[in-house]
Amino acid sequence: MIKHYVKVALRLIKRSFLFSSINMLGFVFGMAAAFLIYLWVVDELTYDDCFPEVNRIYRTIEVNREPSGEIKESPSTVRSLTKVFREEFPQVEEASAIKYGDLHTFETEGHKKISGHGVYVDSAFFRIFPFPVLEGNPEYISNNPDNVVLSESTAQKMFGKKPAVGQKLTYSGYGRERIYNVVAVVKIPSKSHIRFDIVYPMEAYGMGMMGHNWDHFRESIHVYVKMKAGDEGKMYQQELKSMSRALSKFGEKRTLLRFQSVKDIHLNTTFPDPCVKNHGNMATIYLFTALAILVIFMGAFNFTTLSTARASMRYKEIGVRKITGAKRKTLISQFLSESLVQAFISLILALALTELMLPLFNKFMDTEISLRLSWAVFFYILFGIVGIGCLAGSYPAFYLSSINPLLAFKGGQKTGKKGGLIKGLVCIQFIIALTLMLLTAIVFKQLHYMQNKDLGLDKENVVSVYTSLWYNVAGFKQELLRNPNVKSISMGAPIENLGEGEAHGDGSLFRWTNIDGQEDSLKMVIVFADGDFSKTFGLELIKGKLLESDFGKYWGDRNPGIVINEAAWKGMKVADPIGMELQMSTWGKMHIVGVVKDFNFQSLREKIKPAILYYSPEALSYMHIKIAPEHRRETLKFIQRKYEEMAVQDDLFVKDFSYQFFSDALNKNYAKEHQQSRMLLFFTVLAILIAMLGVFGLVALSTEQRTKEIGVRKVNGAHSDRIVKMFCMEYLKWVGIAFVVASPIGYYLMYRWLSEFAYQTAISWWLFILAGAVIAGITLLTVIGQTWRKASQNPVVSLRYE
Structure with a gap:
């Protein structure tokens, strides 16, 4: 008997291949996305489990x-x-x-x-x-x-x-x-x-x-x-x-x-921790878990509603079966088995799609995930598939199997204008898609803002080269400066460690005696640099003089001169910091010789920190080279050639030349935001695709059910474009309702996400208009594409349809 039900179900899929494919595709995409997110979440949650007794x-x-x-x-x-x-x-x-x-x-x-x-x-x-x-x-x-x-x-x-x-x-x-x-x-x-x-x-x-x-x-x-x-x-x-x-x-x-x-x-570090480079974020876990649930809900909803809508076209089939002796129990079993077969086919396709997408997903997310599901998880998946399959088949199984055969031959109750519940659920899909579009838009807008904001330093056209050299840099520096396309050169720390301190980026504690004779203190970030740092990065001097890089003086002077930024000056709360002596437990005494305008070299999530410019030759392992933008390629080749010549002469040089642009290195501060933007874009496209598959299926079913109505309207003088407009207005109404609901939800989520940043882009009104226009446009294209064919059909054919 089960074999018979499966055969009938497969025959139905083949006979109504278009509707069956649309019915399953959204579910397949939703499940595949959920599987990928599940594997990623498990991978994140098992960080450091490699250590016993962790x-x-x-x-x-x-x-x-x-x-x-x-x-x-x-x-x-x-x-x-x-x-x-x-x-x-x-x-x-x-x-x-x-x-x-x-x-x-x-x-x-x-x-x-x-x-x-x-x-x-x-x-x-x-x-x-x-x-x-x-x-x-x-x-x-x-x-x-x-x-x-x-x-x-x-x-x-x-x-x-x-x-x-x-x-x-x-x-x-x-x-x-x-x-x-x-x-x-x-x-x-x-x-x-x-x-x-x-x-x-x-x-x-x-x-x-x-x-x-x-x-x-x-x-x-x-x-x-x-x-x-x-x-x-x-x-x-x-x-x-x-x-x-x-x-x-x-x-x-x-x-x-x-x-x-x-x-x-890995997931719950809420303070600066630059020594650990591979931090995750628990909020991101929650966000994408919620998105996965929403997307699989959309897929399951499409599967259920389209199955229900499609079943309402089978009244005559039900009437014939009941007249020929089919019992209600048999009809229930048949409808449930059809739905379950489609659900299990969807599961197999989703697992196959997940396996195919994993290499791309790993590249996308910079992970090494493989498809592995425990028996317990697989059991829950099967349980969910059976539940969704039964839910999708419950309407035809329990309602349609109970109707009177005579009512069935008359066509029963059809979905169309009265399918408000189903269209209302489509509206929920529109709300989800619109909200995701707004979130994705603000993430990309904030990324653009962070990458283009004036940081108080000139980050463009600065090439950073690791020299592995410490005490004999002058010769190489002079060789490079002979090229007119090399504007200036500064020795400094690695870009990712440019601002260091006792907390490696959080700041070192500096103490001084204030005018009342009391000890005061402030945490300040140390920026290791030489005397050309300000020129290379275009820092603006406010008071005093710039940093000096006198190598011999450095070793003889136990009270070296330092330059502070505006944030440090404000934090110290003194009228004139020039000449003040600071003391740090590790590096000893130093005195302030100048103040520069605030500059930002860290993530814009945080406000500019109090900082000092400090000359320490042993920390200056990178050469930051300002080059002319119009001759980038030629200048880079020149730097590489001179580097390789120096590498032959000096054993301290690394043989392999490598470089990175300072602006690119700073943009690595936003790796998490880039990851979020890619994932949100993926989920947004997927949500729109699933929503439009639902609209496509419902419009296709609706035009099939209302073929005779379309024919009557054409006989009475209605033009094809009026009929198409009638269908379009039905769905645009739901898009409008979704826009009204999604806008405040999207605004709140955008505001909450932006609150993590000290420097924020504006939530522009045109983002909402753009999101609404995109959803409305795609919906119109979907509806027009489906209804124009029926609306253009000869009314004689339409009236003969039923």
């Missing part, structure tokens, strides 16, 4: 109350806390610190040069984070400050398929040469928030501190603890008091501490 691992967070009352958090803290945790808190099983470093260049024994980002760790690091070991033993790193561990990708670049353990690497920098021994190679899981190319022992960094206070140093240092099983709650109860007292030993009396679960780092 639920017992926490990161230490410093909590500071600013003089303004604002609460600021930072993951950077002093590494000496690890000793305090191990010795004074029995709940702690292990404690470890990691110091994020800069880009370093190494030469192998085969004279191959590779650059990579390094981190410094202590002996407990690999016990808390046991990365999969491919060669050697990473714990040997603590035996010797000259031992290093490589990531798998770095080892392959350096040594190919040869064993890396036992190989030696030479690092030349800061005027000295050092040889490291490779003791292990580890694999970094794709979903680890900790990323590195090379790992040094913490002692290697301490040896290079050059007299600075290592105990109070906190720049880019993160401290992790692993709790004993069952003791996590006890630690939380006393963290604010006991832990904060521990921190006061290192000069921070007003700072509190709290723990952040490693599981929360």
Whole structure:
């Protein structure tokens, strides 16, 4: 019997292929989108699950109350806390610190040069984070400050398929040469928030501190603890008091501490955390989960309503079946089986479409997701498919099977003008599509605003080149300046680390004595730069003089001159900052020589922070070159040629020339917004497609059902365009209602999204007009395309139809 029902269902699909295809397509697209989002959400939620007992691992967070009352958090803290945790808190099983470093260049024994980002760790690091070991033993790193561990990708670049353990690497920098021994190679899981190319022992960094206070140093240092099983709650109860007292030993009396679960780092970090480059966002998870639910609702709704509308054209078939002896139970089974067969075909097509779309989706979202569904999830999917299939077949199964055969032969109740409920549900689809269009429009408008806003510095036509050079840059710089298309050159930090500090972008605490003789303080971001920075980036001097880059003076002067921005001047609340002496626990004393106009080098999500320009040669590993825009290509070739010539002469240069434009690097600040815009665009197009498939199907069914009415109207003198206009007005009415409802919803969502940014674009009125016009236009094209054929048909054929 089941086999018979399936055959009949397949025969019905073949006989009404157009309607059946439209019926299933929206459902297929909706399910495929939902599957993709489900796989992405699971991938995001399982971040850092690669580490065993990850639920017992926490990161230490410093909590500071600013003089303004604002609460600021930072993951950077002093590494000496690890000793305090191990010795004074029995709940702690292990404690470890990691110091994020800069880009370093190494030469192998085969004279191959590779650059990579390094981190410094202590002996407990690999016990808390046991990365999969491919060669050697990473714990040997603590035996010797000259031992290093490589990531798998770095080892392959350096040594190919040869064993890396036992190989030696030479690092030349800061005027000295050092040889490291490779003791292990580890694999970094794709979903680890900790990323590195090379790992040094913490002692290697301490040896290079050059007299600075290592105990109070906190720049880019993160401290992790692993709790004993069952003791996590006890630690939380006393963290604010006991832990904060521990921190006061290192000069921070007003700072509190709290723990952040490693599981929360990827999705629930709400403070600046530039050392971790692969943050997600829980709000984005919620947003796209909601969008997936809406889209699959639209697909399921189309499937159900079109099945119902299509069934209303089968009255005569039902009458014949009932007269020939078919029982109601048989008809119910038949209609339900037809709907279920279509639902299961839709599921198979959706899974196939998901598999086909995954490579594009992974490229789109920069992920490595594969189609894998657990049995439990697959069971829920089947349960949902059966439910939707039964819902879609319930109207013909339970209502149409109960009607009188004579009423069935008369045609029963037809959908048409009276199908208000179905058209009302189509209106809901229009509301969803319009709201998504408005959200997508404001995201793209904000992105355009951020990429074109005046930042207070000239970011265009600045090429940033990594030189791997530190003490002999003058020769290369002079060679480049001989070219008239090279306007100016400044040595500086990497673009992504341009504004650093103890919190690596959140600011370092500077103290000074105010006019009342009281100590005052302010957190300021450090911008490492040389004397040509202001010229290269077009900074405007307000007061005093610009930064100087006197190499010899730098080493002899323990009170160097610095330049601050307007935000720092306002934050210090002094009439004239020139000549004032500031002190920082790590770098010592410095004095203010000038003030420049505010400039923004970070995301426009945040207001411009108080900043200082500070000359520190060891931090200037990048050359920022201002070039003439009309000769870009020729100038880049010239820079590359001179670079390669210098690389032959100077062993400190990396052989491979690489560059990036400063403007492109700044735009990377908005990677999350770009991802959101792409996803919203995808869902918007999909929502419009599904909505129009629904309109197309309903109009097609409506014109089929009203063929005789169309014929009568034409016999009575109605022109084809009037008939088409009649159908168009029916659907435009619902578009108008949807526009009225969607506009305030869209405005509220746009306002909420923009509130995350300190600098915002305007919510323009034309966005609403554009969204409404697009939906109305597509709807009109869909309706006209379907009704014109019927309206142009000979009325004799139309009247003979029924």
